[in-house]
Amino acid sequence: MNDTLVSEDNAPFRKLIRPVVKALRTAFIQGTTVVKLMPSERAIQLYYKYRRKSYDLQWSMDPGYRKGLRRLVDLAVEETDMVLDVGCGTGSATLLAAARCKEVVGIDLSPDMIELAEEKVNKKCIGNCRLIATSVEDYRPDNSFDKVISSFMIPHVKPGLRPSIYSCMYNFLSPGGTVGLFGSRGEVCDVYETRDEIKDNLTRAGFEDIVLYDVYDIYRIAVAKRPR
Numbered sequence: 001m002n003d004t005l006v007s008e009d010n011a012p013f014r015k016l017i018r019p020v021v022k023a024l025r026t027a028f029i030q031g032t033t034v035v036k037l038m039p040s041e042r043a044i045q046l047y048y049k050y051r052r053k054s055y056d057l058q059w060s061m062d063p064g065y066r067k068g069l070r071r072l073v074d075l076a077v078e079e080t081d082m083v084l085d086v087g088c089g090t091g092s093a094t095l096l097a098a099a100r101c102k103e104v105v106g107i108d109l110s111p112d113m114i115e116l117a118e119e120k121v122n123k124k125c126i127g128n129c130r131l132i133a134t135s136v137e138d139y140r141p142d143n144s145f146d147k148v149i150s151s152f153m154i155p156h157v158k159p160g161l162r163p164s165i166y167s168c169m170y171n172f173l174s175p176g177g178t179v180g181l182f183g184s185r186g187e188v189c190d191v192y193e194t195r196d197e198i199k200d201n202l203t204r205a206g207f208e209d210i211v212l213y214d215v216y217d218i219y220r221i222a223v224a225k226r227p228r
């Protein structure tokens with residue numbers, strides 16, 4: 001299996017407060033184990049119907065999350081790209097990508113999250129962004145994409161089904177296209193994938209040249225290629 005790990009955990013940082021920040025982040029991310037209580041698509045939709053208003057506020061509490069999203073877009077998205085954001089939620093990564101690429105499509109299972117994303121797009125008068133309420137499994141795009149990005153969607157997928165979701169992402173990409181994933185780490189919280197799991201799942205879906213970036217104490221970005 002060809003892969004590379006880039007650990008940025010020891011990047012310069014205010015050394016004294018670092019252990020405290022890491023402990024706070026770890027406690028925060030444990031809250032996302034709530035996804036275990038959502039056994040179906042309907043349950044996920046209901047959860048986000050009531051959760052959507054506080055969603056952005058909660059995540060904005062950790063600057064590491066915002067920085068991680070920007071890093072994902074820096075690593076994966078280029079000016080001429082057609083980008084798909086899978087499980088786009090309120091559009092946090094979608095909007096960052098829109099500022100950087102030719103066109104971006106955001107898809108999400110929750111119509112309520114899509115509605116919030118639409119409000120943001122309209123408020124900021126963003127013209128190169130389309131949002132669609134659909135599951136990744138049901139999405140049938142008219143065109144293929146240069147890049148697929150996805151942030152914090154995979155914990156909603158049961159571990160055994162993750163390779164099939166990565167296969168969908170693979171099929172959305174043009175040959176030579178790149179997938180960029182952002183989330184936390186299975187080593188920190190068990191609803192995420194460990195290093196070995198993410199490499200294995202991406203490899204099973206056909207991806208190669210997998211690079212994992214361990215960033216901001218508890219977060220991880222994975223970038224991989226669909227072969228040409």
Ligand SMILES: C[S@@+](CC[C@H](N)C(=O)[O-])C[C@H]1O[C@@H](n2cnc3c(N)ncnc32)[C@H](O)[C@@H]1O
Binds near residue numbers: 044087113134151152
């Ligand atoms: C934790 S939120 C992440 C939202 C956004 N990507 C972010 O980083 O803020 C997970 C999102 O994935 C969506 N989702 C879960 N399962 C999905 C599926 N099978 N297809 C599409 N979206 C899905 C949920 O509706 C939710 O909006």
